[in-house]
Amino acid sequence: MENFNVFVPRLLDAREYFSAGHRACQGCGETVAIRQILKAVGRNMILVNATGCSEIFSSPFPQTAWHIPWIHVAFENSAAVASGVEAALKTLERKGRLPKREICVMAIAGDGATADIGFQALSGAMERGHNMVYVCLDNEAYMNTGIQRSSSTPFGAMTTTSPPGRLSKGQKTWKKNLPEIMAAHDIPYVATLSPSYPFDLVRKVKRAVEVEGPAYLHVLAVCPTGWRSPTAETIRLGRLAAESGVFPLYEVDHGRYTINLDPGELRPLKDYLGIQGRFRHLKPEDLEYIEERVQANFEKLRGKARMTAREDRKDRKKTGRPRPRQVKKAARSKK
Amino acid sequence: MSKRVGMEVSIAVSEAVKLADVDIVAAYPITPQTHIVEHLSELVADGDLDAEFVCVESEHSAMSAVVGSSAAGARSFTATASQGLALMHEILFIASSMRLPIVMVVANRALSSPLSIWNDHSDIMASRDCGWIQYFVENGQESFDHVLIAFRVAEDPAVSLPAIINLDGFVLSHVIEPHILLDEEEVARYLPPFRPVSRLDPDHPVTMGDFATPEFYLEVKKAQEAALRDSRAVIDRGWKEFAELTGRQYQAVETYKADGAEVLLLAMGALGETASVAIDRMRERGLSVGLVKLRLWRPFPAEDLRQALGDARKIVVLDRAISFGAATNPVAAEVAGLLYDAEPRPRIFNMVIGLGGRDVRVEDFEAILEKALGEDSAPGPVGEYELIGVRE
Ligand SMILES: Cc1ncc(C[n+]2csc(CCOP(=O)(O)OP(=O)(O)O)c2C)c(N)n1
Numbered sequence: 001m002e003n004f005n006v007f008v009p010r011l012l013d014a015r016e017y018f019s020a021g022h023r024a025c026q027g028c029g030e031t032v033a034i035r036q037i038l039k040a041v042g043r044n045m046i047l048v049n050a051t052g053c054s055e056i057f058s059s060p061f062p063q064t065a066w067h068i069p070w071i072h073v074a075f076e077n078s079a080a081v082a083s084g085v086e087a088a089l090k091t092l093e094r095k096g097r098l099p100k101r102e103i104c105v106m107a108i109a110g111d112g113a114t115a116d117i118g119f120q121a122l123s124g125a126m127e128r129g130h131n132m133v134y135v136c137l138d139n140e141a142y143m144n145t146g147i148q149r150s151s152s153t154p155f156g157a158m159t160t161t162s163p164p165g166r167l168s169k170g171q172k173t174w175k176k177n178l179p180e181i182m183a184a185h186d187i188p189y190v191a192t193l194s195p196s197y198p199f200d201l202v203r204k205v206k207r208a209v210e211v212e213g214p215a216y217l218h219v220l221a222v223c224p225t226g227w228r229s230p231t232a233e234t235i236r237l238g239r240l241a242a243e244s245g246v247f248p249l250y251e252v253d254h255g256r257y258t259i260n261l262d263p264g265e266l267r268p269l270k271d272y273l274g275i276q277g278r279f280r281h282l283k284p285e286d287l288e289y290i291e292e293r294v295q296a297n298f299e300k301l302r303g304k305a306r307m308t309a310r311e312d313r314k315d316r317k318k319t320g321r322p323r324p325r326q327v328k329k330a331a332r333s334k335k
Numbered sequence: 336m337s338k339r340v341g342m343e344v345s346i347a348v349s350e351a352v353k354l355a356d357v358d359i360v361a362a363y364p365i366t367p368q369t370h371i372v373e374h375l376s377e378l379v380a381d382g383d384l385d386a387e388f389v390c391v392e393s394e395h396s397a398m399s400a401v402v403g404s405s406a407a408g409a410r411s412f413t414a415t416a417s418q419g420l421a422l423m424h425e426i427l428f429i430a431s432s433m434r435l436p437i438v439m440v441v442a443n444r445a446l447s448s449p450l451s452i453w454n455d456h457s458d459i460m461a462s463r464d465c466g467w468i469q470y471f472v473e474n475g476q477e478s479f480d481h482v483l484i485a486f487r488v489a490e491d492p493a494v495s496l497p498a499i500i501n502l503d504g505f506v507l508s509h510v511i512e513p514h515i516l517l518d519e520e521e522v523a524r525y526l527p528p529f530r531p532v533s534r535l536d537p538d539h540p541v542t543m544g545d546f547a548t549p550e551f552y553l554e555v556k557k558a559q560e561a562a563l564r565d566s567r568a569v570i571d572r573g574w575k576e577f578a579e580l581t582g583r584q585y586q587a588v589e590t591y592k593a594d595g596a597e598v599l600l601l602a603m604g605a606l607g608e609t610a611s612v613a614i615d616r617m618r619e620r621g622l623s624v625g626l627v628k629l630r631l632w633r634p635f636p637a638e639d640l641r642q643a644l645g646d647a648r649k650i651v652v653l654d655r656a657i658s659f660g661a662a663t664n665p666v667a668a669e670v671a672g673l674l675y676d677a678e679p680r681p682r683i684f685n686m687v688i689g690l691g692g693r694d695v696r697v698e699d700f701e702a703i704l705e706k707a708l709g710e711d712s713a714p715g716p717v718g719e720y721e722l723i724g725v726r727e
Contacts, residue, residue, distance in 0.1 A: 084403025
């Protein structure tokens with residue numbers, strides 16, 4: 001650690017684009033993710049933030065945590081607002097009203113804003129092919145309004161609108177699989193990320209910025225307040241989520257699946273669920289059920305990654321060369 | 336050179352958008368707005384308008400996209416009607432609070448249910464308090480002209496507010512009328528390039544759309560309200576300079592044969608033309624009736640209207656929307672408030688007319704005015720209004 005200041009600036013932008021002093025809870029995973037994401041992108045960006053925790057804790061007038069151009073409009077429309085920003089830059093540059101320049105247009109929204117109320121706007125923006133990066137900060141509930149369930153809340157979790165009770169085990173439904181839904185939009189790049197793996201996160205953010213067209217990044221954002229977990233365990237929880245297969249780290253680059261972290265044998269689920277109060281009410285048979293489904297889902301993902309690897313091998317045989325990575329984005333001027 | 340051409344009003348509106356060299360159009364189809372956005376798509380597809388047409392998946396996203404594009408410094412236009420305006424409702428207030436000079440045409444149409452694609456003002460009246468500058472136009476020429484006027488005023492740094500042009504669906508949007516179009520050189524003289532007060536720029540980062548505690552919200556709203564009220568001076572200047580360019584002079588409130596009239600009819604939008612025919616006929620018969628037309632709805636031209644209504648003892652106020660369960664309907668409420676301390680206070684006859692596209696004929700106006708002539712001017716019961724043409 002004593003060499004931290006020597007090495008890290010070589011790997012990551014030393015500048016901060018997201019100030020300390022914002023009003024997030026202790027141990028908030030969203031803030032760690034935002035800080036890393038902005039470092040990966042750098043100053044040439046415009047950020048559209050949906051209503052939710054990240055927007056509220058960062059922008060209490062007259063203060064702001066943002067050192068980049070930032071706009072918040074509403075809860076469900078960050079993808080649509082970002083569409084407008086992207087279209088504006090493209091047009092103004094084409095018409096010579098703005099100098100030509102690579103500016104990353106990014107939308108950031110919670111899982112409620114993404115999976116529920118803003119789902120249509122997101123699907124529309126991805127389908128239209130805007131050159132933008134959409135980031136879902138998934139803390140697995142509507143945290144800003146007081147921990148209500150979303151369609152991204154995992155099975156069994158206690159929230160204020162999925163309380164366990166005599167007739168209920170908590171959240172009744174399985175977590176909506178947003179990354180796969182986005183991959184089904186056939187956009188150039190989809191990835192899952194976790195601030196517990198900063199270098200993986202930074203690489204994926206850079207790739208998302210680099211590809212031409214829309215990219216979707218799904219970030220696991222641990223929320224000690226909503227998950228009833230110790231604030232000092234945020235980073236470890238992110239790792240446990242990946243190692244247990246609950247939140248697999250993978251990417252879909254132009255349709256090609258790669259699992260970035262496959263622990264082989266998945267870590268026992270109770271290591272991950274056990275330190276979260278939101279699952280405290282679950283019985284051993286509930287954990288078994290969840291574990292089975294988590295394993296099955298991971299297997300499905302492995303199948304897709306194997307398919308990609310097979311196609312790559314076939315390609316290599318045919319061409320004698322490894323399959324080329326999709327070319328970098330053409331400069332905007334060429335469009 | 337200005338030329339006079341016959342074309343559908345929707346097409347003329349799109350041509351004005353083209354002449355304004357708009358950068359971004361984001362829109363979603365809804366009858367009777369469709370011809371406007373279809374023609375804009377064609378203009379973009381043919382390269383006649385260098386803009387992006389963002390073909391969004393809903394009106395909510397249309398309004399959101401133009402909020403984004405305007406904040407990024409692009410001249411931005413959209414058009415909608417009815418359910419589409421209702422779906423935008425949430426974002427309308429944000430666009431004006433964020434002081435983004437978007438221009439929108441609303442081809443006014445009834446609100447469901449029952450579903451009706453026909454004309455009235457239910458859509459805009461439900462979004463009346465959204466903080467936008469709001470014009471009502473009466474014919475094709477006014478529609479065309481007001482696209483340019485609206486951009487010019489909205490983008491003035493002293494204003495920096497969005498504007499709605501209300502244009503009656505079908506009865507105006509779909510008719511073919513003669514238009515005198517401006518040429519590019521004339522437009523360039525009138526409408527300078529858009530220079531946003533503030534924009535999303537990595538070289539000068541700004542935070543837009545923060546959240547405000549009770550210590551700040553009130554002051555922000557006061558500033559917003561002051562900006563809308565103060566826009567009036569810029570609107571008047573916009574009309575004056577437009578008159579210098581084209582000879583067509585617009586005013587917030589216009590009168591037609593109103594001098595000394597015993598009964599005045601107050602109308603907005605395309606009904607004004609029909610009403611003026613009724614006034615002509617009745618004047619020929621020696622009846623003391625006149626017409627007052629409200630072109631500017633927000634900021635409300637209170638002084639102008641008070642003067643235009645003058646000493647008339649009886650005023651027929653037309654409403655094209657019902658304010659369900661209210662003391663009275665939207666326009667009548669405004670006028671009644673305005674005349675509260677008039678001495679003597681005139682009598683207001685509130686008529687709700689042409690709802691959901693119910694046909695309004697010259698004879699209807701004659702009947703309304705004759706009835707008012709026959710009544711005395713002592714104020715009637717509060718909230719009384721007549722639904723013209725309703726079958727009991
Ligand atoms: C149209 C609308 N409905 C509801 C709300 C209230 N609201 C604000 S933030 C929020 C939840 C945000 O949850 P999520 O998107 O998961 O983000 P988080 O706060 O958890 O980061 C809700 C319901 C709103 N602002 N706008």
